[in-house]
Amino acid sequence: MQTRKLLPAALLAGALAGALVLGLVGRAATAGLAYAIGQDTNLSLRGLIEVLMVGLLVGGVGGLLLLPVRRLFPASRTTRNLALGILLFAGSSLAVFLRGRPGFAVGGLTLVTAAVVAAVYVLYAFTADALLGRLQPGDRLPE
Numbered sequence: 001m002q003t004r005k006l007l008p009a010a011l012l013a014g015a016l017a018g019a020l021v022l023g024l025v026g027r028a029a030t031a032g033l034a035y036a037i038g039q040d041t042n043l044s045l046r047g048l049i050e051v052l053m054v055g056l057l058v059g060g061v062g063g064l065l066l067l068p069v070r071r072l073f074p075a076s077r078t079t080r081n082l083a084l085g086i087l088l089f090a091g092s093s094l095a096v097f098l099r100g101r102p103g104f105a106v107g108g109l110t111l112v113t114a115a116v117v118a119a120v121y122v123l124y125a126f127t128a129d130a131l132l133g134r135l136q137p138g139d140r141l142p143e
Helices: 002-036 045-072 077-098 108-135
Strands: none
Touching (some): 002 045
16 A cells, blocks of 8 residues: 555656656766767757656656565665666666667677666666655655
């Protein structure tokens, strides 16, 4: 019952964290990687709006997954947030592969990029979890 009560707050926390972390931080990270290797960063207002919207949507899904992940990994906030970040990274990667357009060859730069993106997803998980705690300060979150 308490989980249903927290669903709106979890969705909001996930969506906000998604727009900020997956959208803005993710775009800054990919632009930084592009700059570091001497490629064009392709920064534009349209692109920024697109990553904010995708971050909002993926973050909303992550927010909905946050509550079940809390139940699966009650012992440690670090463990559950690592699990959520890795789960979302794996799910997003799987979605790219299922669409049939992975668009890369496995190599050193690809692995570095994947590691940076995975780190952004983990940062997202910690941010969403913290936001959920702030949105529901009087309620005990499911452990």
